[in-house]
Amino acid sequence: MATHSELAVGVDLGGTSLYAAVVDVASGERLGESKAKSHAELGADAVVARVVTAIKEAMVAARVSRQEVRGVGIGVPGPVVAAQGLVLSLTNMGPTWNQYPLAGRLTEALGMRVIIDNDVNVGAVGEHRFGAGRGTQDMVAMFVGTGLGGGVIINGRLHTGFRGSAGEVGHMVLQADGALCGCGRLGHAEAYASRTGIEHAIMAAVAAGEPSLVPDMMKERGRTTLASAMLERAYLAGDRVSVRAVEQAQYYLGLLIASCVNFIDPEAVVVGGGVVERMGEGYLVPVRETAYAHFLNRNDMERVRIVAAELGDASGAVGAAVLAHQRLATAAG
Numbered sequence: 001m002a003t004h005s006e007l008a009v010g011v012d013l014g015g016t017s018l019y020a021a022v023v024d025v026a027s028g029e030r031l032g033e034s035k036a037k038s039h040a041e042l043g044a045d046a047v048v049a050r051v052v053t054a055i056k057e058a059m060v061a062a063r064v065s066r067q068e069v070r071g072v073g074i075g076v077p078g079p080v081v082a083a084q085g086l087v088l089s090l091t092n093m094g095p096t097w098n099q100y101p102l103a104g105r106l107t108e109a110l111g112m113r114v115i116i117d118n119d120v121n122v123g124a125v126g127e128h129r130f131g132a133g134r135g136t137q138d139m140v141a142m143f144v145g146t147g148l149g150g151g152v153i154i155n156g157r158l159h160t161g162f163r164g165s166a167g168e169v170g171h172m173v174l175q176a177d178g179a180l181c182g183c184g185r186l187g188h189a190e191a192y193a194s195r196t197g198i199e200h201a202i203m204a205a206v207a208a209g210e211p212s213l214v215p216d217m218m219k220e221r222g223r224t225t226l227a228s229a230m231l232e233r234a235y236l237a238g239d240r241v242s243v244r245a246v247e248q249a250q251y252y253l254g255l256l257i258a259s260c261v262n263f264i265d266p267e268a269v270v271v272g273g274g275v276v277e278r279m280g281e282g283y284l285v286p287v288r289e290t291a292y293a294h295f296l297n298r299n300d301m302e303r304v305r306i307v308a309a310e311l312g313d314a315s316g317a318v319g320a321a322v323l324a325h326q327r328l329a330t331a332a333g
């Protein structure tokens, strides 16, 4: 049985669902958990109430009181000022999140200390402590989904940067004046290597008159955007437009990884997110090939591991708990 100082609550707040878990940060074991829909349309205060309920449920499931838990860590899908517990904006969850004092609101409701960070930073911490990057000193994590986010671990700790905004690998420029990125600028990695980038490449080919299964699949599912499962189906069916778009995304992801390796020289690059989880380990084979071909330092290069994430959906909550445990270690309690 863990002593109280080894327990923390981790929360992964997403645009559609949220997940809370009581985590033993010594072993990575989740002692109790709770999942719910976020209902972002209800606004920030109502979502916070749902987070509070999920945290309480997870603690009941784990049979722990708040005195036995060091604190709460929560990862959110957007930029934050971690030191102030402030969410700057969550674009996919509405304007009520602009400048929202999330840590303070949760502390008021729970009577527990709370730290916040963005979802990919906490995911990186989770993969570093208990996932594919465990045991490394220096590691880069990338999560490929609707966007392309990342987190950097240096000397065993999350590298947050001067203004708290380090790790934005998705917005490294891979092609000057290239494709339009979700951030509004041009030629960023996310515009090529994310699911959105793949979708844009497919739609551009379709608009140019090339045949593809994807438009019918989207119509059939009543969707306006491409889900990872659909992409996988089209790819496996040999849909030429989809295969080419995936190959382009893999190529750019490989270039991005090589750039990060040339810059930081980490022991591992851990790649997670919906696209990689869905497409499996095979997705990384051509990515690795491109990456290694662009390493500047060829010495011992296979020792730099480029591997799939291991914790799946749990990386965010587990990492948030680990981060809460670290950041709240110095304060009383």
Ligand SMILES: [Zn+2]
Residues within 6 Å of the ligand: 170, 171, 181, 182, 183, 184, 185, 188, 190
């Ligand atoms: Zn961008």
